[in-house]
Each structure stands twice: as structure tokens, then as C-alpha cells.
Amino acid sequence: RALGTLPRSKVTVLADRVEIEAISESIEQRATFIAALERRMPRGVEVVLDISAPRPVITPFAFRAVHDGNGLRLETCTADSAEAANRIRLALEAAGIRRLITCPVGLGAPTPSWSDAVTSGLEALRMLEMGGTLSISDADVTLVAAQDTPQDVFDTAMGRLQNTLPPLFSLQGVLPEPSNRTD
Numbered sequence: 001r002a003l004g005t006l007p008r009s010k011v012t013v014l015a016d017r018v019e020i021e022a023i024s025e026s027i028e029q030r031a032t033f034i035a036a037l038e039r040r041m042p043r044g045v046e047v048v049l050d051i052s053a054p055r056p057v058i059t060p061f062a063f064r065a066v067h068d069g070n071g072l073r074l075e076t077c078t079a080d081s082a083e084a085a086n087r088i089r090l091a092l093e094a095a096g097i098r099r100l101i102t103c104p105v106g107l108g109a110p111t112p113s114w115s116d117a118v119t120s121g122l123e124a125l126r127m128l129e130m131g132g133t134l135s136i137s138d139a140d141v142t143l144v145a146a147q148d149t150p151q152d153v154f155d156t157a158m159g160r161l162q163n164t165l166p167p168l169f170s171l172q173g174v175l176p177e178p179s180n181r182t183d
Contacts, residue, residue: 008023019050023051024053029053058107061080062077063118067095071096071097072095072096077103079104080105080114085102095125110139110169111167117166123160128154139170140172141169143158144174144176146176151175
């Protein structure tokens with residue numbers, strides 16, 4: 001039955017169990033295959049299912065977080081592995097986001113050190129106490145400070161980020177002109 005249901009599969013029948021290995025076209029198809037096989041499993045037979053699904057291609061690979069008067073807000077997030085997604089989630093929690101965060105995992109990261117760039121960028125964003133925005137699109141990193149951020153604070157955050165970004169990433173910083181308010 002498994003061979004009839006799964007187009008690309010291998011079934012191994014052992015004395016104590018049946019092992020089924022297959023490849024699906026998508027995560028959704030994987031779930032459909034598993035549900036169909038589980039409904040038809042014979043009683044008294046141990047069945048080991050190993051159905052893999054390819055990760056989707058994500059383009060551009062992107063991350064964006066905004067720090068404003070309301071705290072840190074995540075606008076977009078991608079990761080190249082479950083481990084990278086967890087590292088990013090932990091960095092976001094350290095930066096003040098307390099809700100459940102999931103970053104879609106897929107192919108297309110410009111480098112295996114994608115999560116290093118994201119965590120370094122988040123640390124620099126945290127240094128901008130008045131707020132700012134961190135945007136990463138593929139290998140382009142942009143750190144925009146909030147208006148009236150002191151020049152020395154901005155320079156320190158940019159310097160630290162420049163020194164901790166993995167190779168390949170390019171960094172652009174934006175410090176808006178002071179508002180010159182006289183309150």
C-alpha cells in the first residue's frame with residue numbers, strides 16, 4: 001500500500017517492523033502522505049515512517065526589525081535551518097520580544113552565517129537606545145537610527161556591527177539629521 005501511495009519511496013520489511021522512506025514534493029504533501037499511511041497501518045505491526053519534504057526557496061532572504069517607542073517589533077524573518085531559526089528567536093527574546101516567534105526555514109541564504117548577521121544586527125539595534133530599524137536583504141544590511149540619536153551612540157553601534165558581521169555582508173548606516181527642536 002505504501003508503494004502505491006508514495007511515488008518515490010523505499011519499503012523495507014524486517015522481522016519486527018516495516019520501514020518506509022519517501023520524498024514528497026512539499027510539506028503539505030508530506031502531511032497528506034503521513035495521514036494516509038497512518039489511517040491504513042495494520043494492527044500489530046510497527047511502522048517507521050521517514051518522509052522528507054524539501055525546504056522552500058526563499059528570495060530574497062530577509063530580516064527586518066523596528067525598535068520604536070513601543071519596543072521591538074519584528075516585521076519579517078527568515079532562517080536557513082531550524083538551528084538558525086532558534087538562534088534568531090533567542091536573540092529576539094533577549095532584545096525584548098516575548099511572544100512566540102517563528103522564522104520560516106528555507107533555502108536561499110547568501111551564506112551559512114546568516115543567523116550570525118541577524119544576531120549581530122539585533123545587538124547593534126539594541127545599542128540605539130532611542131530606536132531604529134535593522135533591515136537585511138540577502139547580504140545587504142542597513143541600520144537606520146531614530147532621529148536625534150547621538151552621533152557617538154550611532155558610531156559605536158555601527159562600529160560594533162561592522163566588526164561582527166560575517167564576511168560577504170555589506171553594511172550601510174543612516175543617521176537622520178537632528179530635528180533641532182528648541183523645547
